[in-house]
Amino acid sequence: MKKGYKLIYKRPETLTKTRINYCPGCFHSTIHKLLMEVIEELDIQEKTVGVCPVGCSVFAYNYMNVDMQEAAHGRAAAVATGIKRMLPDRYVFSYQGDGDLAAIGTAETLHACNRGENFTFIFINNGIYGMTGGQMAPTTLEGQKTTTSPYGRDPEKIGLPLKMSEIVSQFERVAYVERVSCNTPANTRKAKKALRNAFEYQGKKLGTTFIEVASNCPSGWKMTPEQSLKWLEERVFPYYPLKVFKKPDKKEV
């Protein structure tokens, strides 16, 4: 550090020095950074084990400098259950997209939540299958066009988008559910706080913690990053409001 300079920001040690391969404007890189900052700030790198899914974040272990397991599509909650049950004093998280957590892995998600598995779900909901090229997801909005709903999602045919935070917050053993986003600096700060809360509650063994990120996918949505932020405000948040659905009692915390 040069004399007279003050360090105000640096890359967390918990992020590897690998070039991140996400598309420009995508929230994945932001959330990776927030998550790894939280792990560094809580000083729990040595006690953290992550599970990555099948989807855009399938390579999350290339970027996150913690022990990680790569799960089969949809099975992250079961894998995380196995890890946490064997290592109850570690911090375990699953990092999953909407196809993974809310379509092919719905059973694993709901049962892990119902059991109150003491790990943290980080649920990236961008309403589309990004990795496979923009197909319809369980969370694609009504009327939204994707490669497999080229005329727009038709609820008559396929139902309405699944609201996972609303669903899992009804389980008694789920301790904390919040939906956040990273579309503005203020919301990004709130997202980081939510992640930090989740890990702190996990440390206190309060039950399942579930952070949903209302995320974007400029490439899959066929939008510029800027347009994708506008879409979030105008279309996504009215259906998927940003809020705390459930949090532990003050005395528990």
Place this chain on the structure above:
Amino acid sequence: MGELRLMKGNEALGEAAIRAGLQGYFGYPITPQSEVMEYLAQQEPHHNYVFLQAESEVAAVNMMYGAGGAGARTLTTTSSPGFSLMQEGISYIACAEIPCLFCNVVRGGPGLGTIQPSQSDYFQSTKGGGHGDYHTIVLTPNSVQEMVDFVYLGFELADKYRTPVTILSDGAIGQMMEKVELPDPIEYKPDKPWATTGKTKDRERNILTSLYIQPEDMEKKNQKLQKKYEKIKQNEVRFDEYKTEDAEIIIVSFGLTSRVTRKSVDIGRDKGMKIGLFRPQTVWPFPYEKLSEHADKDRVKFFISIEMNAGQMVEDVRLAVCGKKPVHFYGRMGGIVPDSYEVIEQIEKIKE
């Protein structure tokens, strides 16, 4: 000398797992294996392992992946339809090289089938089961005693080779009661520096994955697995023989059928037929070499594979014998166990 008890095969397997240092059991109820789960659920408070009933076999196998990856000694048990559901997970476990022990208490199929014993999952267990080039070591118990012994052996081999191991049992071995000698409990101390237990300062992060997106990397991974499988083939072939020294007719059977055909050997010999029994205890790796040696003997006239399926292991017997002698087959399907006299009748028909 360990402890002697009269036990059901499924319960003996559960007890053996506890004694062999079980740390995590994840399973889903299905007949005819549910007694393993029930036994382990009942014993859980008295021991230091985790018992968890999963929401499906799909979840159970992935809990195995997570727990085994975290370094624990893990077991799941199921029966045929459930084992089919686990195949995807086993492919991932094989590629990520996570030691896990599976027991398939086989019932008759295909489909929902029957709850009676069968050996119709031989192909599934020995030729892959899931996608991609992989194998699991497959042990075939023919007694309650071997249900116990193969748990110890299975855990050991899983750790030694970082591979999934399958105990291919069946509904009869799982349900029948026999005298069994239980070995002393061992204190299991895992030495797994590759496990995901949290990245400490003195090492790089551990990653367990089956994803190698660059084809060159994926080929390298496959070569590594194949090298391991070659080593297993060299070191871990197991078989048992009964009166084969002077045999002209060699019966090949594994698991429950080998109990039936052992008696057939005695019945045949009483009739003056020179019969012997060759029993693979590992069906992957299969004892090709030893069977091939038998085929080279002038006195050996033919082989007959007796199975409870439509003819699955017989393909491996033919590969081993390689056209040197005739290889016949007789099987019963759908949960029917052939009897010892029926087998002799079949052999007499061939001789005529």
